[in-house]
Amino acid sequence: MSPLKIKVYEDGDTTIWIPVSSRSPEKEARALLPFAGLKGFYKHGFKAAPESSSYFKALASIQSAYLLREKKTFRVKIGIEAQRRDAWRHGQSSSPLLSPTLGWVEIPVNKLMDISQEELAFELESTGEWLVSSKRIQKDPEGPMFRQTFREDRTFQLEFRARALDLWDAKCALSGATCALEAAHIKGVAACKSDLISEALDPFNSIILNVALHALLDSGLISFTDEGTLLVSDNVNAHDRAVYGLETSRKVHFHLKAFTYLEYHRNHVFMNTLKPG
Structure with a gap:
């Protein structure tokens, strides 16, 4: 046991x-x-x-x-x-x-x-x-961690990434960076599974971000209004805002078809009341 x-x-x-x-x-x-x-x-x-x-x-x-x-x-x-x-x-x-x-x-x-x-x-x-x-919990902080897993999203992630990169011109929507990019879901894959898997493939449910900004989006520390204005959680302090380039107002142009996904993210993932960053 x-x-x-x-x-x-x-x-x-x-x-x-x-x-x-x-x-x-x-x-x-x-x-x-x-x-x-x-x-x-x-x-x-x-x-x-x-x-x-x-x-x-x-x-x-x-x-x-x-x-x-x-x-x-x-x-x-x-x-x-x-x-x-x-x-x-x-x-x-x-x-x-x-x-x-x-x-x-x-x-x-x-x-x-x-x-x-x-x-x-x-x-x-x-x-x-x-x-x-889980093997995702590293037992030896000083050594490498290897794991073998089966992921449901692997069957469609490559297709989703290709569609997203095409829609967003292969650059980070906030920083303009062209390297270390990830195709982020606005409405997360776990939530899409309870509705339609087509949502997980929809390029309008995407935004291209660099690795750090993707993590902030998934954690609910940033979000966007329907008009594309960046929202920053009150949980992000002034120092970290400066580090991640969030201290100034930012705006992203989303397609109309992204609005339902943006609304979902604000209501269910974002960590505080709407407040333009």
């Missing part, structure tokens, strides 16, 4: 435990990742008495219920039924409530928006363990 023990997430933790359910009948991996963004609401708890909370609160509730083995008996149509509280609704409102029947994977918090459900399921299935500390 694994010596690891999950921990209920608290603000400031550098790692976080993610529950993974057994695969769907279609053999798709299913884990509680922020498919609706960190500010989106997630259904969780007893099937007969569901709760709705933002991502971190929902996850902490599920973790606590798992550790306490919370169960409750309800009278339902078929009679008396014992239900678990460490359950969550996956994706659309019509989807079933899931519980961590496959296990738990510990990942770095800063990889939360990047990791895939398939990767989490693979780490559990390949080890045969119930609790797994």
Whole structure:
């Protein structure tokens, strides 16, 4: 039995435990990742008495219920039924409530928006363990880290990047840089999976940024108005604004078809009220 023990997430933790359910009948991996963004609401708890909370609160509730083995008996149509509280609704409102029947994977918090459900399921299935500390957590800070993973986004990432580079003239939309570029999703891939995969391929859901600015976008530290005005989170201090070139007003020209993605990012990912940078 694994010596690891999950921990209920608290603000400031550098790692976080993610529950993974057994695969769907279609053999798709299913884990509680922020498919609706960190500010989106997630259904969780007893099937007969569901709760709705933002991502971190929902996850902490599920973790606590798992550790306490919370169960409750309800009278339902078929009679008396014992239900678990460490359950969550996956994706659309019509989807079933899931519980961590496959296990738990510990990942770095800063990889939360990047990791895939398939990767989490693979780490559990390949080890045969119930609790797994992900290979993304470096055990030896002085040495190299190698990992082998399966990523759902690899089948379309190259196509998405090519479309994005063409749309944005192969340069960073904010800095104008032409090297160390990445094709960033405005509405993240994890959120696209719960809607239409076509959104993950849509070039209007893209912006070309250098590596550092891409990380700021994914972390919700920068965003944009529909008019393209740069928004900078109050969590970015004056020193870091200067380092990343965010101290002056910036404007990017987005296509009309990008507006729904920009709205999603502001409402579900961006970390404070709208404030032009």
